[in-house]
Amino acid sequence: MTRRTAIGIDLGTTYSCVAAWFDEHNRVEIIPNLQGNRITPSCVAWDEAQLLVGEAAKNQSTRNPKNTVFDFKCLMGAKFNDGVVRKDIETRHFKVIEGTTGKPMIVCEHESEEKKFSPEEISSLILKNLKEAAEAFLGTTVTDAVITLPAYFSDKQRQATLDAGVLAGLNVMRLINEPTSAAIAYGLDKSADINSPNEKNVLIFDLGGGTFDVSLLKISKAGTITVKAVGGDTHLGGENFDQLMVNHCVDIFKKREKKDMSKNARAMMRLKIACEKAKRDLSSTTQTPIEIDCLYDGMDFTTKFSRAKFEELNAGFFNMCIKHVENCLRDGNMHKRDVHEVVVVGGSTRIPKVQQMLTEFFDGKPLCKSIHANEAVAYGAAVLAANLSGNGNKRVRDLVLSDVTPLSLGVKLSLDHIMGVVIPRNTPVPTVKECVYETLYGTQVSVVCDEYQGEKKYVKDNIFLDTFTLYGIPAAPKGVEKLKVCFSMDDNGILRVSVEIMSTGNKGSITIAMSGDTSKDEIKKMVKKIKQ
Structure with missing residues (x-):
């Protein structure tokens, strides 16, 4: 039976890229778009009655700015009234309004009437364009894909990316952090070097068009990649x-x-x-x-x-990048002298001042530029896609990944709305963490468990994930009954939360799966709309 080809997609803020593993060539190849170029602008436009994606959209942007959508990635999985979202919207030339569910909606004129599109729908058009380019190049239908995203993306942003994949007709095998994907490309490139040490501490510095990620990893010659810490900013690039x-x-x-x-x-x-x-x-x-x-x-x-x-x-932004590097090293309990290699990826790492500051921070250590700045992330995603689909050579099949949680996960504590962290950020996954809490008031017979993600003290400043209510707490004075909260996350990013009444064993739970924030009916409606 012929194995299906799975593709790797770097869905970037300014440019996107698609790649696949070719058994006949024993390597990954970057797939050119329909214009023959290796990277595609992450841009969508409506020019009168015509939908344009990629280069065609970008080429007409100066004469049709209000119907040209670009740099919208930060809107995915966000709320319209988020302060940072409102600030981003001010610099966009296309119209953004608040949707019925509170999420931002992009408004364009299509066939002489206004139409509203979610950021996921816009992303799906770019993914679909890359999928079609891959199918034309491979000569076969493509459905399976690994999609990359910033390491610092929240659960909501990851779910929005999955929704975009579904809308594009893709089976998203895995979401992978961009610097981790770049580390795969680096590891595969270096594993063939007989002089390479058996184990390396590698810092990936990924500065792209709209996001910045820094990751500290341990890479073994045998093909194991362990993420020690991640950091960055989804609004820096x-x-x-x-x-x-x-x-x-x-x-x-x-x-x-x-x-x-x-x-x-x-x-x-x-x-x-x-x-x-x-x-x-x-x-x-x-x-x-x-x-x-x-x-x-x-x-x-x-x-x-x-x-x-x-x-x-841009001195403030450049200094911020170095600050994130410092924080990542501290979170990973590593000194800069213990880093064997500093790998730079992302188009913005070509800026001389960025390279100079990074080199100086690491006391003159030369930066590794052996992997292509614009293509490395898609390359690594294609390797993982081959690994997950059973394709590739021995080095690809031996690949083992161990990632971390980019943001803390927890519950709302007490009546003053403080977030109680159950899984701290940069915890290796899969993981299981438990905490024990007391009842908040006398004769309490139920508990509402609200789950959040983020680093702020109060839940109102963090990202709400989900909620459920557990009944059956025996009536007792405040603090007598104990509740055990368990957070379990597997390596696919699926979070399961349970609360157990310790005196009775009565338990309630919820699964917060990476299955998207959008219902199946909503997905069907979106698919129908973007096909029109």
Whole structure:
């Protein structure tokens, strides 16, 4: 029986990539998109009556900014009224409103009428485009996939990614953290080196277009990858650097011409694209011009942007990256001198200042750039996809992964709404953790168990996961009855929570599976809508 080919997808904030293992070539190959390029812009647009995805969408963005959707990954699994979400929305040129369930909805004009799309639906269009490219390249139907996501994504964001996979017609075999995926690519690349030590401590520094991840891993020559700690920020990356450049140019234009173009979507989109190009140019030159004809109100815009000015504007973000590295090492109980290799991936790691600061932090240790910055994550995902589907050579089949929880998991304690942590962040999975609590008041006969995820003291500042109620507590004075709370998480990210009344053995439980936050009926409606 022929084994089906499973693909690995790096669903990035600014660019996405798809790859697969080829037994006949005994290696992973990056699959080109339908235009023949190895990476695809994570961009979707509606141009009059036509849906455009990838390069076609990005190429028309300056003339159709309000119907061009990009840099929306941070909206997945989020609530519209989250402070950081509202701040992100302010910099987008497409319209975002609050949906009926409180999640952000993207509004575009399609066939002369407004249509609302969830971030999951937009992501599914990109996934579907990558799936079709893989099918054209492989000459067969593709359904199985491993999809990567930022290590610091919450459970809600992971569930939203799964929903997007379902909408795209994919069977998501596994979600894997982006730096862990890059570590697989690194490990496979180095395992063939006979001079390589049997075990290495490796720090993966992954700075992309919209997210930043840092992971500390132990990689053995036998193929075992153990994640020791993760850190990062889901709102830190190249898009932030671009925005500060745009803001600076807007200020220059305002001073020169006494006009504010910040509310003009088309002018701002043209300026953003020019700044993005200038940012890339500054990785290889110390100064570059930004020249745009008729930018706003018939006026041209010209300025010279220096690498020094770029570094000055973004110094706060760069320092934040190093701070996350420090925190990750501390969480992993490791000194920087014990790190054998510092591996950089993600397009924004090409910025000279980022490389300089990282090298200096590790006391002059050269950075490992042997794996492709834009392709390594998809490469590792393809290796895991081959492993899970029984394909690949011995090194692929021998791969063993051990990951950690990116955020703490716990319950609402006491009447003052403090979060009681049951599973601390960076706990290796699979894991089982138990805590014992007392009843909060006299004659209490039931308990509501609210589960949360996050690092804040109060539950209102963390991410609500689910809830259930356990009845049958014997009436007794406050604190007499004891309740045992058990959190169990397997290596697929499935969390099971149970509460047991210790005096009676009566137990209640709930499974918070990585099966999406959306019902099957809602999925069917979404599939029907995106096919229209």
